[in-house]
Amino acid sequence: xxxxxxxxxxxxxxxxxxxxxxxxxxxxxxxxxxxxxxxxxxxxxxxxxxxxxxxxxxxxxxxxxxxxxxxxxxxxxxxxxxxxxxxxxxxxxxxxxxxxxxxxxxxxxxxxxxxxxxxxxxxxxxxxxxxxxxxxxxxxxxxxxxxxxxxxxxxxxxxxxxxxxxxxxxxxxxxxxxxxxxxxxxxxxxxxxxxxxxxxxxxxxxxxxxxxxxxxxxxxxxxxxxxxxxxxxxxxxxxxxxxxxxxxxxxxxxxxxxxxxxxxxxxxxxxxxxxxxxxxxxxxxxxxxxxxxxxxxxx
Numbered sequence: 001x002x003x004x005x006x007x008x009x010x011x012x013x014x015x016x017x018x019x020x021x022x023x024x025x026x027x028x029x030x031x032x033x034x035x036x037x038x039x040x041x042x043x044x045x046x047x048x049x050x051x052x053x054x055x056x057x058x059x060x061x062x063x064x065x066x067x068x069x070x071x072x073x074x075x076x077x078x079x080x081x082x083x084x085x086x087x088x089x090x091x092x093x094x095x096x097x098x099x100x101x102x103x104x105x106x107x108x109x110x111x112x113x114x115x116x117x118x119x120x121x122x123x124x125x126x127x128x129x130x131x132x133x134x135x136x137x138x139x140x141x142x143x144x145x146x147x148x149x150x151x152x153x154x155x156x157x158x159x160x161x162x163x164x165x166x167x168x169x170x171x172x173x174x175x176x177x178x179x180x181x182x183x184x185x186x187x188x189x190x191x192x193x194x195x196x197x198x199x200x201x202x203x204x205x206x207x208x209x210x211x212x213x214x215x216x217x218x219x220x221x222x223x224x225x226x227x228x229x230x231x232x233x234x235x236x237x238x239x240x241x242x243x244x245x246x247x248x249x250x251x252x253x254x255x256x257x258x259x260x261x262x263x264x265x266x267x268x269x270x271x272x273x274x275x276x277x278x279x280x281x282x283x284x285x286x287x288x289x290x291x292x293x294x295x296x297x298x299x
Contacts, residue, residue: 025261
C-alpha cells in the first residue's frame with residue numbers, strides 16, 4: 001500500500017527527473033548554437049571540461065555523505081582506468097553527435113539520439129543479456145519511426161542525421177561500458193573522470209586540427225556554459241537525487257522525454273518545425289522507446 005508520504009516523495013522524485021530530462025533536451029539547442037561558432041572538438045573539449053569541474057564537488061559531497069569516499073586522491077585513482085575507458089567511448093558518441101547536429105535540427109537530433117535506449121538491449125545480446133519480445137517490438141517501431149523521420153521520399157538521408165545516428169550507436173555502447181564498471185566504482189566519480197577524459201581527447205584534437213580552435217568561444221559562451229554546467233553538473237545531480245525516490249520503470253520513461261524536450265526547445269528557441277511524415281516518425285520512435293523499456297525496467 002502506498003502511503004501519502006511515499007506518494008508525495010515519489011512525485012517530487014518524478015518531477016526532479018522530468019527537470020533533468022528537460023535540461024538534457026534543451027541541451028540539443030545549446031549544442032546546435034555552439035556548432036555555429038566552434039568546431040566539434042573545441043566545443044566538446046570545453047563543454048566536458050567545464051562539466052567535469054562542475055560535477056567534481058557534487059561527487060565529493062555525495063561520496064562522503066554515503067560513506068563511499070574517504071580520500072579524494074584514492075577515489076580519483078580508483079576510477080582512473082575505468083573513467084578513461086568510458087571517456088573514450090563517450091568521446092566517440094559526443095563527437096559524432098556534435099558533428100551531426102550542425103547539419104540537422106535539435107528536434108531530430110534528440111529523437112535519433114534517443115534511439116540508443118532501444119539499441120542498448122539489442123547490443124546487450126553480444127554480452128549475453130536477455131532480450132524480450134517487447135524489446136524487439138519496440139525496436140521495430142523505432143526503426144519504422146527512424147525511417148519516416150530521416151529518410152526522404154527520394155530515399156536519401158541527410159549527412160547530419162546519419163552522423164547523429166552513428167553517435168547513437170556509441171551512446172548505446174557507452175551505456176554497456178558504464179554498466180560494466182559502475183557496480184564496482186563510485187558512479188559520480190566515474191562520471192567525472194569520463195568527462196575529463198572526453199574533454200582531454202577533444203582538446204588534443206581541437207589543438208592539432210585547427211590553428212585557432214577557440215576564436216568563437218566568446219560568442220558560444222552561453223551554449224558552452226549551459227551544455228557544461230547545467231546539462232552535466234546540475235542535470236546529473238538531479239538524476240542521482242531523483243532516481244533515489246522513483247521507481248526504475250517510471251524513471252526510464254520520464255528520462256526518455258529528453259527527445260520530446262529537444263524538439264520543443266528547437267521549436268521555441270530556433271523556430272524549427274517538422275513535416276507530418278517526420279512528426280509521425282518521431283511519435284513512432286517515442287512509442288518504440290516506451291515499449292522497449294516498460295518490461296525490462298519493471299522487471
